[in-house]
Amino acid sequence: MKKKILLFLFLQLFFVEYAFAVHMKITLQNNTYDIRSSCITPEEPSYNSADYSCPRKYVIELKSKYNVFENYQWATRAVTIKTSLHNIRPETHAANKSVLNIYLDESELKKLLETDEAKIEFELSLFSEDLLRKELNNYNRRTGSYNYSFDILEPSITIDLKNISRQNLVSECSQEGIQCKEKLESLNSPMKRLKRFFN
Numbered sequence: 001m002k003k004k005i006l007l008f009l010f011l012q013l014f015f016v017e018y019a020f021a022v023h024m025k026i027t028l029q030n031n032t033y034d035i036r037s038s039c040i041t042p043e044e045p046s047y048n049s050a051d052y053s054c055p056r057k058y059v060i061e062l063k064s065k066y067n068v069f070e071n072y073q074w075a076t077r078a079v080t081i082k083t084s085l086h087n088i089r090p091e092t093h094a095a096n097k098s099v100l101n102i103y104l105d106e107s108e109l110k111k112l113l114e115t116d117e118a119k120i121e122f123e124l125s126l127f128s129e130d131l132l133r134k135e136l137n138n139y140n141r142r143t144g145s146y147n148y149s150f151d152i153l154e155p156s157i158t159i160d161l162k163n164i165s166r167q168n169l170v171s172e173c174s175q176e177g178i179q180c181k182e183k184l185e186s187l188n189s190p191m192k193r194l195k196r197f198f199n
Contacts, residue, residue: 024135024155029063040176052187054180058109060102067097070128082119086111113166122155
């Protein structure tokens, strides 16, 4: 009986260590994030449209404490957001090594806020090889293993959504949208359309 208890405790310790080890910690500035409406700025015409538009968009801003987003220029779809109900693969953009913006449309925001928390998983391609190697070496040292693949690192963070009001964000977007639409008349004038066509 005593041996069974000791074996059980050993296995528990092993699983706790393993769960901790595979998680590559991403530390955010002030250990938090920002989510806001992003509806005030007209969006440039896409390949299938000649006009500027005012899409309803929301942004989750993540500020890395240690500027870890080394390969930020490849951040087009750099994260997957997982909740207990949905997996979301949103657009992302990073202006520098420190700040990563995750853009959600109306339906993605609704899916995100159906639960109280979400896990954001980062693509390994966001990080420098030097950082990944350092994390892998730390992992191997802690566990006494000999992994050579970065895939085991699984960089992610969990964000708390309990205090986020979808209603407030949607209302904020609606107010910003009024200002955005006021700018469209000028941006989509016949003369400017023609100019864009020939550029």
